[in-house]
Amino acid sequence: MSNILTPQFPLVLRQNRNTYSNAYGKFYAERAQVKTISLRGLCEHMAGHQSIYSRDVIEGVITKMTSCLTELLAEGNPIKLDGLGTFEPVIETVKGGITEADLKAGKYNPLTLVKGVHIRFLPEGSENDKITSVSFKDHCDFSTLGVLEPIDLTPEETAPAKKKWGYKTVPLDVWISQQASSSEESGPNNGD
Numbered sequence: 001m002s003n004i005l006t007p008q009f010p011l012v013l014r015q016n017r018n019t020y021s022n023a024y025g026k027f028y029a030e031r032a033q034v035k036t037i038s039l040r041g042l043c044e045h046m047a048g049h050q051s052i053y054s055r056d057v058i059e060g061v062i063t064k065m066t067s068c069l070t071e072l073l074a075e076g077n078p079i080k081l082d083g084l085g086t087f088e089p090v091i092e093t094v095k096g097g098i099t100e101a102d103l104k105a106g107k108y109n110p111l112t113l114v115k116g117v118h119i120r121f122l123p124e125g126s127e128n129d130k131i132t133s134v135s136f137k138d139h140c141d142f143s144t145l146g147v148l149e150p151i152d153l154t155p156e157e158t159a160p161a162k163k164k165w166g167y168k169t170v171p172l173d174v175w176i177s178q179q180a181s182s183s184e185e186s187g188p189n190n191g192d
Helices: 039-047 055-074 100-104 133-139 172-185
Strands: 009-015 027-031 079-081 085-093 114-123 142-152 165-170
Touching (some): 027 142, 039 055, 055 085, 165 172
8 A cells, every 4th residue: 555645735825025016915826945855855755656676776876867967967968867857058158258359369268268057957748747837737736834924033123124034834714814803903993
């Protein structure tokens, strides 16, 4: 019998508090902060899917794969993992590039022209396993944990630029009842 549960994608709602935004006051869903799954955690998860391979065998293969991915990407090779996507090295050059005159004068040096190498991931999948942004949503079962409420971590500080803020997640049903209570308290019959 499998110990695999229906996965839940945890969401929280955050209110736009930027007074200069057209979306001021509106709420947006975002992924709740959850722990990052380690390599060992991924391997234990994979082994839990009735795999014929144990966690340590899976971990060994993935560890070797990641070192080989790094080596091949460092050689400029895009790497396609069927059903997952392609990892592709992309060059970022310094602003302004190099002039034709400097190039002709032999002043070209890739170490100074190349600012960085970014690894771009291009997702793919079969018709049933698409992991692109819009279609992947169909694979997710969302659960809303609540609304993020700001917490003033420096109440004694009066300079806005020096204030520090944290957030707490208020369960959605609790948040809704708090809003209903506060609107009743400040209703039209108070002092009118």
